[in-house]
Amino acid sequence: MKGKTFDVIIVGGSYAGLSAAMSLGRSLRKVLVIDGGEPCNRQTPHSHNFITHDGEKPAAIAAKAKEQVLKYETVSFMQGFAVSAIKNEDGFDVKTAAGELFSARKLLFATGIKDQFPPIPGLAACWGITVIHCPYCHGYEVRHEKTGIIANGDIGYEFTKLISNLTKDLSLFTNGKSTLNAEQAAKLEQHNIKVIETEIEAFEHTNGELKLVHFKDGSSMAMKAVYAKLPFVQHSDIPVQLGCALTEAGYISVDNFYRTTVPGVYAAGDNTVMMRAVSQAIAAGGMAGAAINKELVDESF
Helix, strand or coil, X not given: CCCEEEEEEEECCXXXXXXXXXXXXXXXXXXXXXXXCCCCCCCCCCCCCCCCCCCXXXXXXXXXXXXXXXXXXXXXXXXXXXXXXXXXXXXXEEEECCCCEEEEEEEEECCCEEECCCCXXXXXXXXXXXXXXXXXXXXXXXXXXXXEEECCHHHHHHHHHXXXXXXXXXXXXXXXXXXXXXXXXXXXXXXXXXXXXXXXXXXXXXXXXXXXXXXXXXXXXECCEEEECCCEEECCCHHHHHCCCECCCCCECCCCCCECCCCCEEECCCCCCCCCCHHHHHHHHHHHHHHHHHHHHHHHC
């Protein structure tokens, strides 16, 4: 049974989803954006490295984007969660948690990823504020400060190299036995970067502003900011339900036009790429919207 029909349903109404909706709205496509209202940067006080919007609140950027997108009369927005999708003879049927059913010729997933926080008290409360993921988004604001990195092995080594450009007061917390090789460990020592294997007990903070890192041996370190390379899962499992392939790293596999491995299904934003930035998501969404419109034109011309 089909629900109300659209050209495109976009699941996820943050930066990538809204950017795609604008491209499609300006192409006179009938679009439904379904959004649960839980962006991954909801705790982040300021967005950076995005010209014309540097330093603005992420929520303010998203609100302005939504306002502008909804001026296009063919674009609709609904608050809710898409929970399933199935292929039909004309496209796809999408069902929401409230039991509503919608149909579309094409789907775009701009659903992002869900970070998996280790069981360290205080970490989640600091996430996006002083426990940060991206030096390009947040690094300048904590430049030259006492900084830690939670990571290990090759990823920890490469990430530490990158952050060393921003501060010389740097420690690598492997949170257990180091898996750095001898050459990597020697290189970090050469640059006076401490490698601390003691497991972390808790983060002491005030409203997300990190004060102290407490360790399980009873010691502690004052710290201004900590970068964390966290594991993640896809925020939505619908693409996998539909048969979309994931990369080895766990991102949705897409081509240069943001097409997934399932015909008619697209994905854009944080769920497809390691570089998590507002500007990157907007660029991806705009390209995905244009690619979807081109495919619709080709099918009907």
